[in-house]
Amino acid sequence: MKRSELAVFDAEDVRALLDYPSCIAVVREAMKALSLGETRQLLRTMIHMGEGRTFAQMPGALSDRGMFGAKMISVFAEPDNPGVRRHRGIVTLFEPVEGRPVCVADAEEITHIRTAAATAVATDALAREDARVLLLMGTGGQVHSHLEALPLVRPFERILIWGREPAKAREVVEAWRDRLPVEAALDAQAAAGEADVICTLTGARQPILFGAWVQPGTHVNVVGSSGPGPVEVDNALVLASRFVADSKASALDAAAEFLVAKAAGVVGDHHIVAEIGEVLLGRIPGRRNAEEITAYKSLGHAVQDLASAAHIYETHQNRNG
Known part of the structure; x- marks a missing residue:
């Protein structure tokens, strides 16, 4: 991958690169790191845009010198089924040496997998x-x-x-x-x-x-x-x-x-x-x-999403040189 390239992973890519045993291990370590104070995250912020419509942002860093980024999602009720809500969005990831954005991944699929893993x-x-x-x-x-x-x-x-x-x-x-x-x-x-x-x-x-x-x-x-x-x-x-x-x-x-x-x-x-x-x-x-x-x-946390995205990115890099 060239230094200028940004890796983009859609839902299918996420499923292929983030299997459940791996995600369980990733989340386990992320939650230990959170309680040790090694990770940094802010409380999620939400902008409510009417009934059944919310935009949420969850920034964080895996450590002072680790990957960092944010999850941004819309939580919208389905028009034909107000009782069903979809979490659509992206997880963005930056590398810690130069601060370059390196990864954008489908947040809905990461959320599905890492929530169950947690x-x-x-x-x-x-x-x-x-x-x-x-x-x-x-x-x-x-x-x-x-x-x-x-x-x-x-x-x-x-x-x-x-x-x-x-x-x-x-x-x-x-x-x-x-x-x-x-x-x-x-x-x-x-x-x-x-x-x-x-x-x-x-x-x-x-x-x-x-x-x-x-x-x-x-x-x-x-x-x-x-x-x-x-x-x-x-x-x-x-x-x-x-x-x-x-x-x-x-x-x-x-x-x-x-x-x-x-x-x-x-x-x-x-x-x-x-x-x-x-x-x-x-x-x-x-x-x-x-x-x-x-x-x-379970509320779910930026560090879980970021750790999962980091695993996806690193697995992709290892497989593709």
């Missing part, structure tokens, strides 16, 4: 070793990426798919039945009571998962809401769980479920016991016993 990292760190039943709540794009990622960290024997529209849950099952032990769940409460690991992956405005449904020893990944407003789980579940965030600063600013529970006086800031990076580093224990309910709040 969930897998948290599940590996916080779920019981003997977890065998997985419940995925949601039928959008993230259910498919999570079906790729989560079986890489636990040997699930049953995977339950629940959606607010049962027909869509059945479509997910049909798409995956030849690869994984998937089955449709019609009753969310009953499915939650059977699950060892639960992931909420929806754009729900109100809770779809309640603390009263969740059994001791369950691990919950709260993924769908990425800003103040929409909540996927109720205050009782927040209170009952050992609550771990991807970033404390971001959770205090934008973790909707935590902020609602805090505003109600149910929990305080100390209820966020750790960042996932601190758990991975062994600084703070994650799960302390087999009966504890653990929860991981």
Whole structure:
């Protein structure tokens, strides 16, 4: 590649260069680095442009002398289906010696893969070793990426798919039945009571998962809401769980479920016991016993996107000289 060239990776390129095992490893190291203070990132900024229309920017640097850049995305509701939101945009990457832009990559595909990879990292760190039943709540794009990622960290024997529209849950099952032990769940409460690991992956405005449904020893990944407003789980579940965030600063600013529970006086800031990076580093224990309910709040961070884009760029460079 000539020095003047800018590598551009579309969605197909991202899928070819960022496999799930690699992304899990990349995100694991990125979250450790975040908690060590080695990375730099600002809280995401959002420009709201009317109902269902948001432009977000997420700048960061992998280290003082590492790759740096930003993710810029539009989060727009689908015109014919306001309950479905697409994350379209780009991740831009600069090299750290001369400050040249070297990479532009499709942000929607990176977001799909790295979000599920982050969930897998948290599940590996916080779920019981003997977890065998997985419940995925949601039928959008993230259910498919999570079906790729989560079986890489636990040997699930049953995977339950629940959606607010049962027909869509059945479509997910049909798409995956030849690869994984998937089955449709019609009753969310009953499915939650059977699950060892639960992931909420929806754009729900109100809770779809309640603390009263969740059994001791369950691990919950709260993924769908990425800003103040929409909540996927109720205050009782927040209170009952050992609550771990991807970033404390971001959770205090934008973790909707935590902020609602805090505003109600149910929990305080100390209820966020750790960042996932601190758990991975062994600084703070994650799960302390087999009966504890653990929860991981995923907001997603620039360093995850930048580390993923850096992996894509470096893999491409290595393959092409």
